[in-house]
Amino acid sequence: MKFLCPVCGYWELPRPAQDDLICPCCGIQFGYHDYGTTHEELRHTWIASGAHWHSHVHAAPAGWNALVQLARAGMLVTFDGRSSAEDKNETDVPTTVYYPVTAEAA
Ligand SMILES: [Zn+2]
Numbered sequence: 001m002k003f004l005c006p007v008c009g010y011w012e013l014p015r016p017a018q019d020d021l022i023c024p025c026c027g028i029q030f031g032y033h034d035y036g037t038t039h040e041e042l043r044h045t046w047i048a049s050g051a052h053w054h055s056h057v058h059a060a061p062a063g064w065n066a067l068v069q070l071a072r073a074g075m076l077v078t079f080d081g082r083s084s085a086e087d088k089n090e091t092d093v094p095t096t097v098y099y100p101v102t103a104e105a106a
Pocket residue numbers: 005006007008009010023024025026027028
């Protein structure tokens with residue numbers, strides 16, 4: 001059985017994200033990095049730093065793509081910080097960007 005990383009959406013954790021498990025994808029050590037910091041905050045930090053594959057021991061799956069992984073896990077990045085005053089009343093402005101899911105060969 002595989003488990004989902006609540007920070008980056010990596011879906012092949014060998015056990016639940018707790019008890020010092022380190023996600024090979026985002027590098028979060030559960031029970032340590034997420035002590036006092038929410039998974040969402042950690043996710044934003046991971047994305048802001050480039051959303052790179054973390055582990056040098058555990059290779060990324062073939063064709064791994066951070067955005068596809070986040071999309072599959074329902075952890076899409078949303079943009080709702082529109083600053084233009086004239087856009088304030090628009091209700092049909094999409095705030096979620098859907099990235100195309102493609103399976104590229106490694
Ligand atoms: Zn992760």
